[in-house]
Amino acid sequence: MDFVILSLVMLAIGIYGLLTKRDLLKIFISIELIATAATLNFVMLASAMSKGVAQAFLILAFSTDTAVSAVILALLVVVSKKYGTSDISKIVLPEEIESEEESEVGQ
Numbered sequence: 412m413d414f415v416i417l418s419l420v421m422l423a424i425g426i427y428g429l430l431t432k433r434d435l436l437k438i439f440i441s442i443e444l445i446a447t448a449a450t451l452n453f454v455m456l457a458s459a460m461s462k463g464v465a466q467a468f469l470i471l472a473f474s475t476d477t478a479v480s481a482v483i484l485a486l487l488v489v490v491s492k493k494y495g496t497s498d499i500s501k502i503v504l505p506e507e508i509e510s511e512e513e514s515e516v517g518q
Contacts, residue, residue, distance in 0.1 A: 414451060414452070414455040415452065415455075417451065418448045418449075418451045418452040418455075419448070421444050421445075421447060421448035421451070422444075422445060422448040422449075424441075424444055425441045425442070425443075425444030425445035425448060426441075426445065427441075428440065428441030428444065429441040429442065429445070433498055433499045433500055434497050434498060434499075435487050435490065435491065435497040435498075435499065436487065436497060438499070439483055439484070439487055442483065443476075443480060446476050446479065446480075447476070450472040450473070450476055453468060453472055454468050454469045454472055457469075490502065
């Protein structure tokens with residue numbers, strides 16, 4: 412039962428970091444904490460069924476978590492190169508650029 416408490420604590424820390432941080436790397440770490448909490452809970456509950464099923468779930472969970480991490484890191488690198496910053500509040504969305512251009516043309 413201790414793993415459920417650990418999983419809930421990791422989930423709470425990840426959600427807190429996701430809601431409060433503005434740096435892309437810190438948001439990535441928060442997402443990884445949430446994914447790790449889910450993986451821990453998933454594998455520990457599966458281990459109650461049988462040993463072989465738990466090992467299969469563990470391999471599946473680690474491989475999907477690694478793939479998600481690779482995609483998020485690639486997106487993080489692309490966004491930081493394109494916009495020159497890793498701060499979310501300084502990244503300009505395409506809709507904002509279009510609305511600014513339309514307001515400048517109208518004046």
